[in-house]
Amino acid sequence: MTTTPVRSPRSSTELIRAEESVLAHNYHPLPVVVARAEGVWVEDVEGRRYLDMLAGYSALNFGHRHPALIAAAHRQLDEVTLTSRAFHNDRLAGFAEGLAELTGLDVTLPMNTGAEAVESGIKVARKWAYEVKGVAPDRATIVVAAGNFHGRTTTIVGFSSDAGARNGFGPFAPGFRVVPYNDLAALEAAVDETTAAVLIEPIQGEAGVVIPDDGYLTGVREVTRRAGCLLIADEIQSGLGRTGTTLAVEHESVLPDVLLLGKALGGGIVPVSAVVARRDVLAVLRPGDHGSTFGGNPLSAAVGSAVVELLATGEFQRRAAELGEVLRGGLAALTGKGVVGFRARGLWAGVDVDPAIGTGREISERLLHEGVLVKDTHGSTIRLAPPLTITREELESALASLEKVLTA
Incomplete structure (x- = not known):
């Protein structure tokens, strides 16, 4: 300075x-x-x-x-900042391509905040459960872990075990099963034919940087494979270099079906989040199912692309x-x-x-x-x-x- x-x-x-x-x-x-x-x-x-x-x-x-991120933002401010998704823009494809290559997944749903990414992941998992897995309408469940922090919207705080986050904000949406974190047996017992997804933080940040035992994430991945449900990894805090790898799940060589990113994806300049997933999973979304006026805007995509470029070097x-x-x-x-x-x-x-x-x-x-x-x-x-x-x-x-x- x-x-x-x-x-x-x-x-x-x-x-x-x-x-x-x-x-x-x-x-x-x-x-x-x-x-x-x-x-x-x-x-x-x-x-x-x-x-x-x-x-x-x-x-x-x-x-x-960061100079590279500030420069990317300045360049884009001189061009175009917002189109809405009513039109295409010249920055979004490159951002999504870079994010897919960085994460090893296929398709991106761009949003703004971390909580929006989590809400979007929940919607996608439920629709996938009905259209692909064959769960009866309105019966899909999602298994989550106690001690979680996925955001503060009413849906999310409804499955929080933090009384401060929950109290006074009900009634809450049904369809979530809470199990102890780092307890593979409890998680497996909670998964059944109605389970759309297991939503987990590879490391629980708000709980105090709680790191599960070695093998836990590998075990969660195996449980979801056997049960035919999705694994959603919330890497909004843990991802994008924080833990010494691009993603925290890489410490156990786990690839989730759905990845939630945010925070660092905006480079500390603009709010940027994303749901990155297998192509067949995000294929359940069709025009009108979900959206965001600012999600994927050119300014966010330009900054997000610069973030991806910084991480690509390792x-x-x-x-x-x-x-x-x-x-x-x-x-x-x-x-x-x-x-x-x-x-x-x-x-x-x-x-x-x-x-x-x-x-x-x-x-x-x-x-x-x-x-x-x-x-x-x-x-x-x-x-x-x-x-x-x-x-x-x-x-x-x-x-x-x-x-x-x-x-x-």
Whole structure:
């Protein structure tokens, strides 16, 4: 951040108070007001700098304002930004072709947000169950895992096991069976002739970066094959380089029938999500069945294509794998020094802090004062998910700040 920033006429405190008076209180942000950002660093309205160790819940896998992504957006802004799907545009085919090659699947349904991708995947699975599998009308079921986070629409929170997400928002849509995560026997018992799909996160992010046992995802794939139902992998947080591979399912060489992507697919610039699937699965959709005014717009497709090009080199996957070992080593060294446990894969970790030291929120606030941005999840757990562009020195600096906070 070498240019002179344009300062806000109002202080952080004034802006926070203004937000609280005019915005719905559906978030509890940390008390920092970001005005500028570049790479792994953000700057508040007073000019204080912070190392971003959250990366927009993986939406900023390539850091803030990555030059290649910004350039792609600028070029497209000078051409055309929106056509709606009423017409073709010259960017969408290339985006879909690149995404198919990157993921090993065939056809893309472009949407905007992660929750839209999940809702779209649910609709596709149900229609596939009726038209292809032969499930009786309105009897299709989808098996999901407890501890899941797939979004906050009313359909999705209806099968959440998080009381905070569910309470006060019913009645909920039927047709979902919730089983314990990482319990293959329970999942197999829940699958029957009505099952359209198993919808699973390869790693549960919101739950605290919960990683299943080795062989679990392979087992889920085998269960769905034997039962003749679809495997839907929600890689909205875990995908696109975060775990050291393009997709988290690649750690077990699993190829799902339907893949849900979002967050990093928009490069931190525009909301972009996608359902990527086998050709025969998405073939159940016909004109009028489903749609989105902004889904697949030229600006999103241009940025999404630039994201695919960055990942096609393998550089970011390698960085996540290599620096992930540094992250694991640093957290292992802190175990017993305030850290009571952690789970990490690539540049993604859930860190359980001794509750006697503080809640996850309190630890996040203390790190904020040290110039490091993280976010808490349940209880005394914080999540670390820095941009994949972080350097070893920056990562070690963040770990040193965590040690300082835990041992102060």
